[in-house]
Amino acid sequence: MLIIKPKIDFEVNVEAEITPDIATDLEYAKSFTVYYGKLEMSLAELFEVEKEGDSKVIVLEGDFSRVKWIGKGMLDGEIIVRGNAGANYGAFMKGGKIVIEGNADDWIGAEMEGGEIIVKGDAKNLIGCPYWGDLEGMKGGKIVIEGNAGNYIGEKMVSGEIEVRGKAGDFIGTEMKGGLITIHGDCGIVGGDMKAGEIRIGGIFELVPAFRETDDVFVGDVNVKGKGIVRVLTL
Amino acid sequence: MILVKNGHVIDPVNGINEEMDLFIKNGRISSEFKINEKECEVIDAKGKLVVAGAIDIHAHIAARKINSGRAMRPEEFRRVRQKTGKFRAAVGRTLLTAPAIGYEYVKMGYTTAIEPATPSLYTLHTHEELDSIPIIDKAALPLFGNWHLVFKFIAENDIEKLASFISWVLEKMKGYGVKVVNPGGVEAWMYGSNAHSIDDLVPYYDVSVRDIITGLIKANEMLDLPHSIHIHCNNLGEPGNYETTVDTMKLANGIRNNRRQVLHVTHVQFNAFSGSGWKDMGSGTEEIIKLVNKSDNITIDMGQVIFGHATTMTADGPFQFDLHKLLKNKWINLDVELETGTGVVPLIYRPSSPVHSVMWAIALELGLLVNPDKNVISTDYPNGGPFDRYPYIMTLLLSRKYREKEMERAHKYLQRAANLPSIDIERTLEDIVKMTRSSPARILGMHNKGHLGEGADADVVVYDINPAEFNPDKYREIEKALSSALFTIKGGTVVVKNGKIAGDIWGRTMWVDATLRTTAEIIEPDLEEYFNYYTVNRENYGVEERWMRRAERIEVG
Ligand SMILES: [Zn+2]
Numbered sequence: 055m056l057i058i059k060p061k062i063d064f065e066v067n068v069e070a071e072i073t074p075d076i077a078t079d080l081e082y083a084k085s086f087t088v089y090y091g092k093l094e095m096s097l098a099e100l101f102e103v104e105k106e107g108d109s110k111v112i113v114l115e116g117d118f119s120r121v122k123w124i125g126k127g128m129l130d131g132e133i134i135v136r137g138n139a140g141a142n143y144g145a146f147m148k149g150g151k152i153v154i155e156g157n158a159d160d161w162i163g164a165e166m167e168g169g170e171i172i173v174k175g176d177a178k179n180l181i182g183c184p185y186w187g188d189l190e191g192m193k194g195g196k197i198v199i200e201g202n203a204g205n206y207i208g209e210k211m212v213s214g215e216i217e218v219r220g221k222a223g224d225f226i227g228t229e230m231k232g233g234l235i236t237i238h239g240d241c242g243i244v245g246g247d248m249k250a251g252e253i254r255i256g257g258i259f260e261l262v263p264a265f266r267e268t269d270d271v272f273v274g275d276v277n278v279k280g281k282g283i284v285r286v287l288t289l
Numbered sequence: 290m291i292l293v294k295n296g297h298v299i300d301p302v303n304g305i306n307e308e309m310d311l312f313i314k315n316g317r318i319s320s321e322f323k324i325n326e327k328e329c330e331v332i333d334a335k336g337k338l339v340v341a342g343a344i345d346i347h348a349h350i351a352a353r354k355i356n357s358g359r360a361m362r363p364e365e366f367r368r369v370r371q372k373t374g375k376f377r378a379a380v381g382r383t384l385l386t387a388p389a390i391g392y393e394y395v396k397m398g399y400t401t402a403i404e405p406a407t408p409s410l411y412t413l414h415t416h417e418e419l420d421s422i423p424i425i426d427k428a429a430l431p432l433f434g435n436w437h438l439v440f441k442f443i444a445e446n447d448i449e450k451l452a453s454f455i456s457w458v459l460e461k462m463k464g465y466g467v468k469v470v471n472p473g474g475v476e477a478w479m480y481g482s483n484a485h486s487i488d489d490l491v492p493y494y495d496v497s498v499r500d501i502i503t504g505l506i507k508a509n510e511m512l513d514l515p516h517s518i519h520i521h522c523n524n525l526g527e528p529g530n531y532e533t534t535v536d537t538m539k540l541a542n543g544i545r546n547n548r549r550q551v552l553h554v555t556h557v558q559f560n561a562f563s564g565s566g567w568k569d570m571g572s573g574t575e576e577i578i579k580l581v582n583k584s585d586n587i588t589i590d591m592g593q594v595i596f597g598h599a600t601t602m603t604a605d606g607p608f609q610f611d612l613h614k615l616l617k618n619k620w621i622n623l624d625v626e627l628e629t630g631t632g633v634v635p636l637i638y639r640p641s642s643p644v645h646s647v648m649w650a651i652a653l654e655l656g657l658l659v660n661p662d663k664n665v666i667s668t669d670y671p672n673g674g675p676f677d678r679y680p681y682i683m684t685l686l687l688s689r690k691y692r693e694k695e696m697e698r699a700h701k702y703l704q705r706a707a708n709l710p711s712i713d714i715e716r717t718l719e720d721i722v723k724m725t726r727s728s729p730a731r732i733l734g735m736h737n738k739g740h741l742g743e744g745a746d747a748d749v750v751v752y753d754i755n756p757a758e759f760n761p762d763k764y765r766e767i768e769k770a771l772s773s774a775l776f777t778i779k780g781g782t783v784v785v786k787n788g789k790i791a792g793d794i795w796g797r798t799m800w801v802d803a804t805l806r807t808t809a810e811i812i813e814p815d816l817e818e819y820f821n822y823y824t825v826n827r828e829n830y831g832v833e834e835r836w837m838r839r840a841e842r843i844e845v846g
Contacts, residue, residue: 187364189618 055111056083059102064120066091067140068100071123074110074131074150114139119159125152128169141178144171145185147195157201161185166214168195176201179223182216183209192216192233205242208235211251227253230282238287248275248282256287290314291778292324293749296334297756299719300341302727302740306719306756311339313747316781320743330783332776336755340722341741342400342748342779343679344729346590347519347555348670350390350422351404351429352415354602355671357621358384358633362600376790377423383598383671391423391796393677395784398750398774399725400796401738402676404429405468405519405555406604408629410825412462413832419798420838424784426746426796428733430519431462432604432629433505434469435476438812438819440494443504451508453812456803459514461831463800463840466516466733467509470604471523472501475630483607484523487536498523502540506551510544512803514845515734517546517588519553521560525608528564531573538577541586550585553732556592556669558652564706570644571706574654582660588732589659590667593652593682595674596640596698602672606630626824638674643702650699650707656686657714661723665732680771683725684764686716691764715761718754735799751776797841805846 056077070088077083083105084098097103110131114124119138127146135143138156145164154162157175163182177199182192183206191210198217205223208216211233218235224242227235232251240257245265261284265274272284291313298309312319312329349355359365362384370389371379379389394402402422407415407429419427433439433455442451455467473491474484480492487499502520509518522537524530534557541552554560563573581587601612606622609632613620616636623631638645652673655664666683670676685692696703696710704710716724730739737746753770761767773788784792820827834840 185364185367187362 055106055109055113056080057102057104057106057113057115058097059115060117060121061100061102063117064090064100066120068121069123070097070121071126072097072112073125073128074112074133075128077105077110077112077131078108080105119157122159125150128152138175139173144169147171158199160204163192163195163197165191165193166195166197167193170195171197173197173199173201176220177203179204180206180209182207182211182214190231202239203237207237208233211235221257226255226259227251227282236287245272245275245282245284247278247280248284249278249280250282252283252285254285254287290329291332291747291781291783292326292329293332293334293339293751293776293778296337296339296751298339298741299722299756300741301719301723303742305741311741311749313749313778313781316747317737318741318743318745318747318749332751334751334775336757337775338718338752338754338756339741340398340750340752341726341739341745342750342777343398343725344733344735344738345394345399345402345667345670345676346553346665346729346733347405347667348402348676349404349406349602349672350402350427350670351387351407351418353408353411353623354406354604354631354633355384356414356418357623357631358600358602358671361619361621361633362635365600371790376793383600383675385675387418387421388423391425392790395424395777395779396774396788396790397677397680397772398752398777398785399425399676399679400746400748400750400777400779401426401735403427403465403733406470406521406629407431407462407464407468408604408624408627408631409458409462409830410627412464413836416463416798416832416837420795422796423793424779424796426799428465428799429463430466430468430516431458431464432468432470433458434472434501434520435474435630436628438815439501439505440476440491440496441815443500444494444496448504448507448511450812450815451504452511453807453809454815455505455508455514456512456807457809457812457816459801460804463798463832463834463837465799465801466514467505467518468521469502469505469518470521470629471525471608472505472520473498474523475604475606478607478610478630479625486533487523487540489523499540502537506541506544510546510551512806512845513546514801514803515843516732517549517551517553519555521555521603521605525559525603525605526562526612528562528566528570529573531561531563531577534560535576535580538580538584538587541584545586549731549734550588550663552587554587554589556667556672557589557655558592558594558648558673559669561651561655562647567644571647572651572654572708574651574658574708578655578658581663582658588663588665588728589655590665590669590729591652591655591682592667592669593656593673594638594645594648595668595678595681596638596645596649597674599636599638599674600633600671601636602631602633604629604631606632608632609634612636640698641700643700643706646699646703647706650696650703650709653685653692654707654709654712656682656724657709657712657716661716661720662728664724665729666721666724677772679725680768683721683771684768686724687718687721687767688761688764689713689715690762691768718756718759747778747781749776749778750774795839797839798837799841799843801843801845803845805844
């Protein structure tokens with residue numbers, strides 16, 4: 055297990071594409087290349103890095119809200135953030151687990167393919183979305199936001215699951231092609247150009263006016279001959 | 290001054306395939322033999338291949354199309370090719386940034402590239418972008434095949450006026466030659482239609498596709514421009530389209546020029562399909578190859594497809610719409626209000642696709658069977674794939690073993706729908722030098738390029754290949770050597786060393802001035818009438834030489 059703490063308050067963003075793979079080799083971890091603004095630095099120049107035991111676990115202690123790209127493409131192991139997290143955590147991840155105990159910034163689990171991300175606080179925008187220009191968003195795994203979430207959730211999602219226990223903003227499941235999104239609270243516009251998959255909502259929401267109402271669900275988006283399902287959760 | 294010593298020089302134009310020294314002075318190849326080595330930068334090329342800089346005859350490297358593609362495809366720019374340092378940053382997967390284009394070309398030993406389709410109204414932008422591409426020499430071909438004025442002069446059978454108009458456009462736009470894309474078809478696209486054979490008529494004009502092509506050939510030859518007309522045929526990307534290509538080629542019958550071809554047919558692979566639909570689509574190269582090989586007035590370039598990402602972009606609006614419907618991928622449709630059209634659609638060529646595999650094979654059939662003096666390696670960048678894979682194409686042509694290995698990867702439908710599996714030919718290094726150097730230079734009428742004779746541009750490349758010990762079975766080594774030149778010298782400056790950028794200079798943009806051959810006055814009333822009714826003002830057209838970084842005027846007269 056590695057324990058990583060910032061040495062300073064960061065004035066600009068840090069890009070640190072670390073995964074649990076570095077947790078078992080302290081020297082390698084300390085020399086791992088990160089970027090502080092435009093400066094190329096080693097992890098140990100910006101962070102205190104300690105090792106306890108050989109488990110494939112990274113614990114980030116302190117404020118990581120300006121540290122981006124943690125867990126990018128990770129395959130296994132675990133990352134625990136004891137504080138707020140920056141953007142792009144778990145982007146492209148294929149396995150393992152990320153637990154963020156505070157709040158998370160944008161792009162959590164973007165284009166992820168497997169594994170699990172749990173945010174105990176709130177998360178901002180673009181959860182499980184594709185990066186600009188790409189045709190597929192989340193392809194597998196699970197994202198749970200225990201607090202509230204922002205705009206754009208599961209855009210162009212192909213498979214996997216996103217659950218928001220609180221409220222969410224606009225554009226839920228836009229161009230969704232598969233998978234499941236559950237919003238327990240209220241949210242804004244839902245289901246634009248949805249092709250397949252399912253969205254379940256517990257609160258008040260605004261459905262794009264291109265869904266057919268059936269006995270128990272809404273089916274659409276008819277503009278794209280979609281067979282997506284929007285279901286109202288009942289207690 | 291640079292002395293390239295003891296290299297194995299292959300220069301088909303001057304009949305050289307042997308060890309010799311090359312002396313470079315004032316940016317040109319010199320034949321001086323009393324050389325003081327102490328005053329020279331000496332490059333020891335013993336056991337290495339030394340050739341002229343290569344020329345890309347057809348690559349969409351600037352302006353309207355590639356830039357719209359860049360805007361539509363942010364996902365293209367995650368590949369970092371070079372970080373900022375002594376030289377500029379370079380990024381891009383199939384759509385490269387302008388610095389990346391210049392740098393990647395010279396790393397492979399290419400020193401000249403032609404932007405083959407510029408809408409006249411946006412040519413100022415084309416030149417601004419060409420001006421941002423470092424090192425290489427460039428030129429742009431304005432589009433002519435769908436201008437109303439072209440139809441008008443052809444309907445009136447007035448070739449003299451048409452020639453004057455071509456010369457007016459080239460001077461105004463600082464263009465190099467005459468590009469024709471889906472003649473008549475792009476105009477029909479403005480009414481939601483297309484042209485499907487050379488006998489189709491242009492809407493509202495009593496002019497057929499056949500008339501447009503022959504009229505433009507005749508006008509081009511009346512001007513005797515350095516390059517012939519450069520055509521992207523009708524029906525591109527349609528099964529069975531090889532027949533249209535053959536019909537188009539036959540239009541050159543009886544028209545000659547003793548310096549060069551009178552018709553250059555570009556990215557022929559995309560126009561060499563047989564079959565009646567996608568289910569029985571196959572290679573339609575046989576007749577095309579026979580016709581090109583027996584004609585001395587037609588040349589082609591391959592339009593090779595590379596498995597992997599590509600971005601299709603042509604002035605062929607109706608084709609791009611069909612492709613968008615077929616792939617359901619993102620699409621840009623532009624320029625319908627202009628004297629041309631534009632479409633952009635991303636595409637991935639997959640070896641698991643029967644159609645893509647056959648396309649891959651078709652281009653190689655052309656590369657292996659068309660006389661190298663009449664054929665040029667191209668991908669129609671970025672339509673067939675990125676140009677930085679040219680070494681892959683060259684190596685496939687050089688090595689049968691490599692082709693067989695790649696064929697195993699491709700869909701087995703290729704085995705019965707293409708002729709490639711039965712072709713044993715292996716191209717020689719000299720053939721490849723022709724298809725990348727001497728042929729494009731002659732086809733474009735660039736007499737200082739494509740060879741290493743006295744007075745030629747000092748665009749010289751040294752590759753880590755020893756022609757005396759050449760073994761086509763070692764294809765990995767060959768491809769690597771061709772991808773990464775030991776030295777690239779551009780206009781007398783060393784710009785690449787060991788595959789890395791070593792010097793950053795600005796190349797020239799060549800344009801053709803044929804105004805001495807024509808009288809502008811004869812088309813003045815026609816221009817006046819046209820712009821009187823057209824949505825764009827005449828004043829909006831045109832590029833002045835002083836706005837360009839390093840313009841080189843080539844006077845015809
Ligand atoms: Zn093209």
